[in-house]
Amino acid sequence: MNSGKGGPFGCVIVKDGVIVAEASNQVLSDIDPTAHAEITAIRLACKALGSFQLDGCILFSSTEPCPMCLGAIYWARPRKVYYACTRKDAADAGFDDDFIYREINLAQPDRSIPFEQVNLPEGRAVLEAWKDKSNKQEY
Numbered sequence: 001m002n003s004g005k006g007g008p009f010g011c012v013i014v015k016d017g018v019i020v021a022e023a024s025n026q027v028l029s030d031i032d033p034t035a036h037a038e039i040t041a042i043r044l045a046c047k048a049l050g051s052f053q054l055d056g057c058i059l060f061s062s063t064e065p066c067p068m069c070l071g072a073i074y075w076a077r078p079r080k081v082y083y084a085c086t087r088k089d090a091a092d093a094g095f096d097d098d099f100i101y102r103e104i105n106l107a108q109p110d111r112s113i114p115f116e117q118v119n120l121p122e123g124r125a126v127l128e129a130w131k132d133k134s135n136k137q138e139y
């Protein structure tokens, strides 16, 4: 935070008692709204472990992960997450974590960024091709 890289957030990922990755929020320095501490730490940990899964890992976050990071954590599948501050604490400091959690529960047209399905057969064809792919690596 004091280096000017981003907000007051940090994340450490541990496996078998050893730190495999640590990161801070780098949204400002990377000019990247997805450069949250958890996302960056997950990317570093996966590279360090040579796996797209964080099997047996523990993720420590300075604040309850935002919905984006929650999704990334579920995709990475660590064993457990510990966090210090809550999403309400983050909101009190001026961050949108709690707001985005509340948006998820709204009907898509009611969200501040409306979502609308465009039902194109070409889109479904890609998923059908994936289902039929014989040499795919499941994740």
Ligand SMILES: [Zn+2]
Pocket: 036, 037, 038, 065, 066, 067, 068, 069, 070
């Ligand atoms: Zn996040």
